[in-house]
Amino acid sequence: MNAHTLHTPLTDDDVAALRAGDMVLLSGVVYTARDAAHRRLVAALNRGEPSPIPLAGHVVYYVGPAPAPPGRPIGPAGPTTSGRMDPYTVPLLERGVKGFIGKGHRSPEVKAALVRYRAVYLAAVGGAALLLADHIVEARVVAYEELGPEAIRELIVRDFPAIVVNDIYGGDAYEAGQRAFRRRR
């Protein structure tokens, strides 16, 4: 399997090299956001307010981590279902976000927008929250602190493992994988 070592922020060339099904080891800054943070962030952007986090070239991780145990930067932190963020994804792509990490299907609109804006959707292994937290070396809340687990956090990740689901060429690793093993209808 193709394994890419990438550093954030991502460039167009970084993204162009990725194909659905490839393995990625991501290092650098990643921003967390899930349901409530997306709602607030996109509402602020729509009102013309500045984003509380840098977006161009950056990667958003759909996660609401567990509290950090003593001596660790963060608690277990696996991906949440990405599809819930579909209604908020295009405004972030318009502002240059280059990658999203989550799990599960994206809408046809989001997949088309990933192609149009040259960005990728990656999946981390859902349920492997403790192993994924090993790759998060720093974490701090940078916006919407009152949202608790849903606050936006700036993470520093090291070799964070993920699989490319949707690339900029319209490839879809879920569809390809299921097609290869389907024995029904």
Added chain:
Amino acid sequence: MTTPARTISVAFVRRALAALLSEAAWKLPTDYVAALRRARQQEAAALGREIIEILLTNADRARAERLPSCQDTGMAIIFVEVGQQVHLVGGDLNAAIEEAVRQAYRPLRKSVVADPILRENTGDNTPPIVHYAIVPGHHVRLRVMLKGFGAELMSRLAMFPPAVGVDGVKQFVVETVERAGPNACPPVIVGVGLGGSFDTVGLLAKKALLRRLGTPNPAPHLAALERELLDEINALGIGPQGFGGTVTALGVHVEAAPTHIAALPVAVNLNCSAPRRAEVIL
């Protein structure tokens, strides 16, 4: 004939429940881990096997470090069976249950909002969802699920007419798993409720998820339905985490109840690859 009552303090229930919830967060059920080990042998996809290996390692680490295996420790769903010879003393049982949840979730993620529209986090993961049953006996039985909502969100319910029959039921169940795809964190466990009424069929599906993997329904026709559904679901090709493979579900559990002559209610409650549940009898 009267049997003497047994007195149990609600503080005792509170301590036992808090310990049970805490343990369930880091200790995945042994039957699930065994099923996942078998799945590692059965899975045809190389990536699928690798993902199962990651899940097994994660489960081992959670148990060794006593940390939650998944960040979504869910809503606490609590089944309380109270023997009718039991006299609960020392306070309000409901308050004791809430306090147990509050304590157990202190180191866990707080995932509950007070109102589905206003969506303000309650800050302590209360309230839990509690189902009571009064049964014969001198015991209190506590069964808990820390139910992640990735899989909960992909669950479905239908009120079919009887003409839909077993084929319609199967189609609905398989379709539910297919629509859920990678979202429900496969390999999933599929709980199916059949019969009852609108309000109880969902509860049957949830109770089906309490059953240990590898324990078929005692009724032969329902055990056969479980096997057929498992084969059809694993023929979908979804595989571990949805990247393709031959193990999409580890088990299908069907629970049935009497229903009305006009109806064939069906509910499908999915559980993810971190099916946290635990049980204790006091």
